[in-house]
Amino acid sequence: MTSGVYRWMLLVVCALALPSVAWADWGALNMPVGVTEISGKVYELHMRIFIWCCVIGAAVFAVMFYSMFKHRKSKGAVAADFHESTTVEVLWTIVPLVILIVMAIPAAKVLIEMEDFSDSEMSIKVTGYQWRWQYEYLDQDISFFSQLDSASNVARQANSTVDPASIEHYLKDVDNALVVPVGKKIRFLHTAADVIHSWWVPDLAVKKDSIPGFINENWALIEKPGVYRGKCAELCGRDHGFMPIVVKAVSQEDFDTWVGEQKMKTASADMDAIRQWSQAELMATGERVYAANCMSCHQKEGQGIPGMFPAIAGSDIVNGDMDMHVHTVLNGVPDSPMQGFGSSLSDVDLAAVITYQRSAFGNQAGDILQPSHMRSLRQGLRQSALAVPQNNLKGVN
Amino acid sequence: MSYSDKAHDHPGHDEHDDHHHGPAKGLMRWVKTTNHKDIGTLYLWFSLIMFFIGGGMALIIRAELGSPGLQFVDPMFFNAMTTMHAIVMIFGVVMPAFVGLANWMIPMMIGAPDMALPRLNNWSFWIMPFAFTIMLSTLFMDSGGPAGGWTLYPPLVLQMGDSFAFVIFAIHFMGISSVMGSINIVATIFNMRPPGMTMMKMPMFVWTWLITAYLLIATIPVFAGAVTMLLTDRYFGTSFFSAAGGGDPVMFQHIFWFFGHPEVYILILPAFGIVSSIIPTFARKPLFGYDSMVYATASIAFLSFIVWAHHMFTTGMPLAGELFFMFSTMMISVPTGVKVFNWVATMWRGSMTFETPMLFAVGFVIMFTIGGLSGLMLAITPADIQYHDTYFVVAHFHYVLVPGAIYSLMAATYYWIPKWTGNMYDEKLGKLHFWISTIFVNVLFFPMHFVGLAGMPRRIPDYNNIFADWNFIATIGAFGFGFSQLLFVYIIIKCVKGGKEATTEVWEGARGLEWTVPSPAPYHTFEVAPEINSTTVTR
Amino acid sequence: MSGATDYYVPHEAKWPIVGSIGLFVFFMGFGNWLNGRALGKELFIVGTVILIVMMFGWFGTVIKESEAGTYNSQVDTSFRMCMMWFIFSEVMFFAAFFGALFYARSFSGPWLGGEGGGGADVTNAVLWAGHDYVWPSDGPGKIAGDYRPMPWFGLPLINTLLLLTSGVTCTIAHHAIKEGKRQKMVIWLAATVTLGFIFVACQAYEYYEAYAHLNLKMSSGIYGSTFFMLTGFHGFHVTMGAIMLLVVMLRGMKGHFTADNHFAFEAAAWYWHFVDVVWLGLFIFVYLI
Ligand code: HEA
Ligand code: HEA
Ligand code: CUA
């Protein structure tokens, strides 16, 4: 190759290397040390293996490059004639084996510690939904949903005019964070309502799959108050990338206060559900609920995505009998991405979104559903919601 | 001893043909051919075309990931691209390309007149274009292509629209091709060797393919079974993967990875064979530790059957299972290390030159080792729980697959193309191709380690700003690497059209039977079985 | 390796491309059919017909060549190896379903029932309260309603005896042809094929019983799923094997095969024994325990 080509290549390397040095956010290069004892140990383990690997790589490459420079034909090297040696073969089988054993021991120790679920002080059930999380505090009787905050949700839409860079925790913030006390061993019970999700918070070194129909255990003991952000880590459909997790670790006192507040909120939500709502109020709330829960499939103008998600605009169900509409939203459609929202939305939200759909997007039904009515309907329908999930036999017939 | 076609002794024969002739003319030559070289060529062209299709999808992925925010595609389409990219690259590029090389080279390397079952061989190839027509057509269906990842995990994959059935059938279709192709290779290697060609005289490439063929025969049917269960869960009401009916979504993952892990070695063992052919040639020194290379390959294959659950450390396996799979996975590093060390020892005190095939082979050894070492890090369960489903994993497998499997294919092409076409390729351009590819491939995949460790999950179309810089760099690398491959195509076409005439031996240090036949290799080789005795150099 | 001198390398084959097109039409049709789209069943049938024509043509060519003495013993060995490894691949196909059965019975079933470590106890207590795991199971959702499992005595036992007997008759036929007694071979093969088809008929009746009287369906949870998947694929393989033996028998009647050249017979017989062994596995793991 001509030296011109070499010079050209060198230029490319430098051109590419320079900006990477200048722009890179060097903080975002490595695994976080985290805020639990386990996360610190995992970090240490990671670094230890990483260094071993670097050393092994460096050694192998050093020999290779030495050989490539010294034993070239152009340097007059004459090929030697050896081509086997049982001694070295045995040696380079045994030595790596020993290195591996040295690596495996601390790894096994940390793993055993991670899998010790005994003596937890409180339990939180975490359920993955497409695409939000439900947290149920089994000891405090608190339960709520947590999903992508509205600022990110607006910015992330196609053709949005909001610059993602202008949002501080773009795709890493939620509406309702999980609040937990520090210094307590918390047991997490992971499950899912539809497809597999995975609850991952790097700073706590926890990642566990949520499997529909099964519960997986996990635990964390957070040592430092703070806000720790994570994400759903298992592909779960269209909005898998938009399913963040925020854990707010606070002192025990703050936690107790927060628990009190939550109880108050539940009470006032109950109040809301019994009063009469005007259509305008319901439409406004409904629009918000729609944007947060339905839009990703049924789309902004209710037009759906042909072949995948039916349109709400002009839908027979939405324009037809209210009961069927309620049933669909409450219980979902079996074996389809349309999940039942009965367990995840409040009576107000359900009544609002149904009312909204019946008048928005040019739909003509126009009737309203009161939250109080929704509540009684829901009680009636609870039986059917719990009924046997029917496998619908699409197909050969 | 002469191999001859007896057909002309039997006038009743309906596919009569004279033996000592060249290929037939026209398009039908390629459709009806039973010649191992023709079929090899078909496979190689097919996979080159698929490489650009799969690569085009990768470029869509990288374009979308160039900066935060949604730029070009809907998340659903993004997922379909991720899924299809992987399926095309694995089943449409790397596997067919290796089968193509097997077709071209194995009969020539062992001194056989053709593959054991030439007609079956034709069928194995001609299934592929049809299977991929079905697979790719799903992208144009209303419901879009498969968007559940190439791992097809239920229940997500069961939410797919109409295209689901077609994806499953395309997989069955390709499976038939792979199994038939592998059976043919096994029969060829065992049954078509002339007297004197003992197993231990076979080139490493033949050995690695023999073992790969067994991996395929043993695992592809399991994959077919797994997707069949998906199909019945979706259309016939079974509940293999649904808890309410007593099944388990994780069960699919076990069955899938029982296939899937051996599959990744299917994608690398023939590459080991290629590199084991090239390094001795350019070091002008026989392969070091041939016997232990054979045993190491066999050990890797054996171990690959008992490590599958290292892809499932976060699914909630019992502790004992996690420990077992961690240890068994780590063990694979030992035989793989033996291979790397033997390559280095082959180079040691050789008399090396660095023509393009050698450059790609050396690039392979270095970058595969980097990918292998990150694989070892993934095997450490507590750490993998952090790495899992992040870009660190994406970095790992692209290092073993792109500068690994793909580099070995490029090395093989440069190494054997003079034998195939009779012409030397353009050495200057070849070297240029190597250097720009190598620079860009690292710009492309190295930063993925960082974003992965810093917490970027895989299979997402959008991300927070802190990952922006490295993703942007990776995207530059992707376009650079992708467009460098146009050079590869140019070099190949140029070489097919003409160039400096190649000698029989082609490379100064070349050893083995394929270098004893003229370049280009005649349409039929070894119709007379070669004389092989204890002193013949066959590897 | 054989010491033979000439290996037959055919030139130009038209059947493989016909086979590819056949499979293509078949799969496209099947896919359309499952999705309730136009031209599903029609294409499915056309594809099947093309495949059958292809097999007639392809095997016909091979038979003609074989009878003309084109193949030496090395070619014969190639055929043998291919059949052997093909059967092995089939074994692995069944292994996937047996694996599913074992997994469901010994891992997911007990887990849902609350046995074992990890989150099994909470899984049962929180998600499936009151569910007790016993095999046969239709899962904690009790999705099958009131169903009864298939008992092992009765038809399944008869089927076991049928298949075992057919293995014996098949072997007798094999010995016959090895002694060059073609007539005897045909007779014993006829017995084998008959037993095979009786088996398939019994199986069909068993399915009828299951659907009509036991309320046992494919959709009856994991028990129904594994039951029908395993016995269904097995039944399909019995049918294929019986057809293969039937073809061999017809060829025998036409005067094909000699004492030392009867690979087609052996291939079909191997296949038959493989189907037999799978049945034994089925009988034990699906019906008995
Ligand atoms: C060609 C393909 C290929 C190859 C060869 C490998 C090789 C290896 N892989 Fe990789 N892997 C993939 C393709 C491949 N992998 C793919 C595609 C995935 C992702 C699938 C998906 O989820 O989509 C994956 C994922 C994957 C995971 C799961 C990660 C996760 O999802 O959480 C793990 C975990 O253990 C792993 C481990 C390994 C190991 C230990 C090896 C070993 O074989 C590597 C051995 C090599 C070396 C170690 C280097 C050379 C050795 C020496 C120089 C000797 C000295 C060394 C020591 C003493 C240590 N791989
Ligand atoms: C052999 C296998 C193989 C190969 C070769 C590649 C090659 C590449 N891969 Fe891929 N990849 C996988 C196997 C492979 N990959 C697998 C298994 C996954 C996991 C999927 C999953 O999660 O389910 C994956 C996932 C994956 C992701 C993660 C997606 C996600 O998680 O969302 C990304 C992202 O950057 C990526 C990028 C690339 C790039 C840039 C290349 C490049 O090397 C490609 C090179 C580019 C080209 C060759 C383009 C050719 C040139 C042009 C197109 C020029 C235009 C001109 C014309 C068309 C004439 N791949
Ligand atoms: Cu939920 Cu990904």
Ligand SMILES: [Cu+2]
């Ligand atoms: Cu693996």
